[in-house]
Amino acid sequence: xxxxxxxxxxxxxxxxxxxxxxxxxxxxxxxxxxxxxxxxxxxxxxxxxxxxxxxxxxxxxxxxxxxxxxxxxxxxxxxxxxxxxxxxxxxxxxxxxxxxxxxxxxxxxxxxxxxxxxxxxxxxxxxxxxxxxxxxxxxxxxxxxxxxxxxxxxxxxxxxxxxxxxxxxxxxxxxxxxxxxxxxxxxxxxxxxxxxxxxxxxxxxxxxxxxxxxxxxxxxxxxxxxxxxxxxxxxxxxxxxxxxxxxxxxxxxxxxxxxxxxxxxxxxxxxxxxxxxxxxxxxxxxxxxxxxxxxxxxxxxxxxxxxxxxxxxxxxxxxxxxxxxxxxxxxxxxxxxxxxxxxxxxxxxxxxxxxxxxxxxxxxxxxxxxxxxxxxxxxxxxxxxxxxxxxxxxxxxxxxxxx
Amino acid sequence: xxxxxxxxxxxxxxxxxxxxxxxxxxxxxxxxxxxxxxxxxxxxxxxxxxxxxxxxxxxxxxxxxxxxxxxxxxxxxxxxxxxxxxxxxxxxxxxxxxxxxxxxxxxxxxxxxxxxxxxxxxxxxxxxxxxxxxxxxxxxxxxxxxxxxxxxxxxxxxxxxxxxxxxxxxxxxxxxxxxxxxxxxxxxxxxxxxxxxxxxxxxxxxxxxxxxxxxxxxxxxxxxxxxxxxxxxxxxxxxxxxxxxxxxxxxxxxxxxxxxxxxxxxxxxxxxxxxxxxxxxxxxxxxxxxxxxxxxxxxxxxxxxxxxx
Numbered sequence: 127x128x129x130x131x132x133x134x135x136x137x138x139x140x141x142x143x144x145x146x147x148x149x150x151x152x153x154x155x156x157x158x159x160x161x162x163x164x165x166x167x168x169x170x171x172x173x174x175x176x177x178x179x180x181x182x183x184x185x186x187x188x189x190x191x192x193x194x195x196x197x198x199x200x201x202x203x204x205x206x207x208x209x210x211x212x213x214x215x216x217x218x219x220x221x222x223x224x225x226x227x228x229x230x231x232x233x234x235x236x237x238x239x240x241x242x243x244x245x246x247x248x249x250x251x252x253x254x255x256x257x258x259x260x261x262x263x264x265x266x267x268x269x270x271x272x273x274x275x276x277x278x279x280x281x282x283x284x285x286x287x288x289x290x291x292x293x294x295x296x297x298x299x300x301x302x303x304x305x306x307x308x309x310x311x312x313x314x315x316x317x318x319x320x321x322x323x324x325x326x327x328x329x330x331x332x333x334x335x336x337x338x339x340x341x342x343x344x345x346x347x348x349x350x351x352x353x354x355x356x357x358x359x360x361x362x363x364x365x366x367x368x369x370x371x372x373x374x375x376x377x378x379x380x381x382x383x384x385x386x387x388x389x390x391x392x393x394x395x396x397x398x399x400x401x402x403x404x405x406x407x408x409x410x411x412x413x414x415x416x417x418x419x420x421x422x423x424x425x426x427x428x429x430x431x432x433x434x435x436x437x438x439x440x441x442x443x444x445x446x447x448x449x450x451x452x453x454x455x456x457x458x459x460x461x462x463x464x465x466x467x468x469x470x471x472x473x474x475x476x477x478x479x480x481x482x483x484x485x486x487x488x489x490x491x492x493x494x495x496x497x498x499x500x501x502x503x504x505x506x507x508x509x510x511x512x513x514x515x516x517x518x519x520x521x522x523x524x525x526x527x528x529x
Numbered sequence: 530x531x532x533x534x535x536x537x538x539x540x541x542x543x544x545x546x547x548x549x550x551x552x553x554x555x556x557x558x559x560x561x562x563x564x565x566x567x568x569x570x571x572x573x574x575x576x577x578x579x580x581x582x583x584x585x586x587x588x589x590x591x592x593x594x595x596x597x598x599x600x601x602x603x604x605x606x607x608x609x610x611x612x613x614x615x616x617x618x619x620x621x622x623x624x625x626x627x628x629x630x631x632x633x634x635x636x637x638x639x640x641x642x643x644x645x646x647x648x649x650x651x652x653x654x655x656x657x658x659x660x661x662x663x664x665x666x667x668x669x670x671x672x673x674x675x676x677x678x679x680x681x682x683x684x685x686x687x688x689x690x691x692x693x694x695x696x697x698x699x700x701x702x703x704x705x706x707x708x709x710x711x712x713x714x715x716x717x718x719x720x721x722x723x724x725x726x727x728x729x730x731x732x733x734x735x736x737x738x739x740x741x742x743x744x745x746x747x748x749x750x751x752x753x754x755x756x757x758x759x760x761x762x763x764x765x766x767x768x769x770x771x772x773x774x775x776x777x778x779x780x781x782x783x784x785x786x787x788x789x790x791x792x793x794x795x796x797x798x799x800x801x802x803x804x805x806x807x808x809x810x811x812x813x814x815x816x817x818x819x820x821x822x823x824x825x826x827x828x829x830x831x832x833x834x835x836x837x838x
Contacts, residue, residue: 290647404696406695406698410699412778414818460664489701514820
């Protein structure tokens with residue numbers, strides 16, 4: 127789960143990590159009131175969406191027609207600036223390199239007091255899977271694309287790992303501060319901040335905290351000018367407060383619906399709908415479709431604990447997708463029985479209507495019963511028994527390879 | 530032979546009185562696994578009726594191991610209790626037997642719980658954790674075998690191929706394809722799709738290298754992280770048997786989590802393309818088409834002179 131910058135900064139404030147004063151706004155009037163109340167001549171007017179690259183993104187009319195403004199993060203030096211930027215951001219679509227070409231509608235804004243910057247740094251905490259611990263990465267090259275830094279000057283990135291049992295040691299904090307060339311009050315400020323961030327990461331069960339840029343102000347304080355937090359969804363059960371931070375408008379209706387049924391769904395660009403049990407097999411099924419010349423329209427894993435109701439819901443979601451030219455169901459029965467899946471397919475099809483070619487591949491538990499049920503029903507279903515037959519059949523049925 | 534488990538392994542079920550625990554205890558015993566008891570805190574002294582036997586339930590892992598002589602344990606407890614179940618099993622095996630095998634099937638364990646658990650287990654050499662969020666481990670035998678997990682047992686048969694995979698049903702797919710070309714398995718291990726897990730590819734490869742009956746290994750990876758790249762580098766220098774590799778997720782877009790908590794391409798890293806390239810550089814035979822894993826395996830076995838064409 128991701129949250130907005132303004133929400134992340136509020137968690138930073140609580141954890142004792144220095145941030146500038148700022149106000150979350152949803153209207154131009156609120157933005158102007160925020161400017162008046164902040165008492166800072168210069169403020170940043172920042173689009174709030176769950177994607178990076180906002181500063182370098184562009185704002186378009188909601189139909190993606192006219193370009194409204196370049197840059198989704200603006201520095202305003204007057205009330206007039208604030209009014210102009212806020213009106214250009216709110217209600218418009220921000221397209222960044224992380225949003226994809228369709229962009230994201232901006233309905234939240236953050237107006238933040240400016241500060242006198244001496245230098246910009248980069249800081250991130252994330253899970254290092256291979257070392258099975260929290261990795262802290264810092265760099266003197268802040269405010270820029272960190273992946274580019276990693277590519278061109280990896281020596282500019284310094285790392286430390288938090289011991290899972292003993293925590294982050296004072297010596298490590300100091301070494302990280304030294305690696306950024308900090309001294310005096312900035313050194314002390316960094317040491318305090320990194321300790322707070324490491325605690326925040328653990329206390330809130332984060333999967334990532336990224337601050338880019340982290341700045342040293344002219345008076346030697348380290349301030350988080352940006353803030354990005356992702357949470358580990360597996361830990362949500364012990365953090366009920368997360369519900370209030372969850373911005374459902376950032377997810378598609380289908381994704382929300384899928385989630386309610388315990389399904390894992392990701393929208394893709396193609397025209398062949400997929401329903402599969404298991405994440406790995408779902409990805410492999412998409413790969414097969416592509417190898418046979420088709421394009422998958424989605425990733426859909428019905429999960430290991432799927433029942434008749436959730437599978438019916440899953441197939442319903444696919445049937446209602448207007449982009450589809452065909453559907454491929456690939457189920458390797460283990461705990462999930464293929465006959466149950468067959469009945470769900472029929473139930474959903476009878477309710478919603480099946481108007482595109484359907485290929486079903488069953489293997490594993492009760493596969494022959496499942497095939498029999500589908501062969502005996504009134505629906506137009508092609509049943510196959512292997513993955514390669516499945517890929518070949520669906521691509522052929524929709525009229526051959528797309529390229 | 531097989532790795533880590535064998536036909537006579539004595540296995541405990543943690544969470545045996547829960548619906549998942551009972552369901553799978555029955556399936557495992559039907560397959561031939563020697564289930565010797567179970568653990569559910571607060572239910573010690575009870576027993577659970579399984580096909581052909583009634584097994585005792587204990588309050589703690591220490592009691593269960595002391596009483597039954599178990600050498601492995603499989604965990605089916607809800608995610609929020611799973612980390613402490615793993616730790617309890619690790620401590621008990623370490624103290625009583627100097628080691629043991631812990632297999633965690635539970636899905637949805639918080640990553641930071643696993644970070645602490647893995648560090649805890651690292652301090653208890655001899656204890657091996659498989660999973661979490663995995664189908665488990667199976668070694669088919671003559672007329673039965675040892676199945677510790679949730680995989681459908683009947684799709685397997687005793688043979689000479691080792692299988693390692695990060696995902697569940699895709700492991701079954703690989704098994705079905707090896708069976709399709711007439712090959713059975715020594716041991717199949719699902720190592721789990723979470724960001725932080727116990728046993729990794731390299732541990733499995735090292736064990737298969739030592740196992741005289743395993744002639745070749747199929748390794749199924751997926752996008753995210755660098756476990757496949759690390760394994761490829763290791764295998765280039767340390768693995769002498771034919772190795773066949775596939776990576777799921779070549780069509781997955783960056784930044785989208787594909788079901789598994791670990792399956793995500795982030796920061797341009799962890800793509801299927803990079804992993805396939807690492808496999809090729811290490812001399813691993815790749816199957817780019819997941820429907821051709823069996824075919825590639827057979828071709829490699831023939832090429833190595835292990836089978837006749």
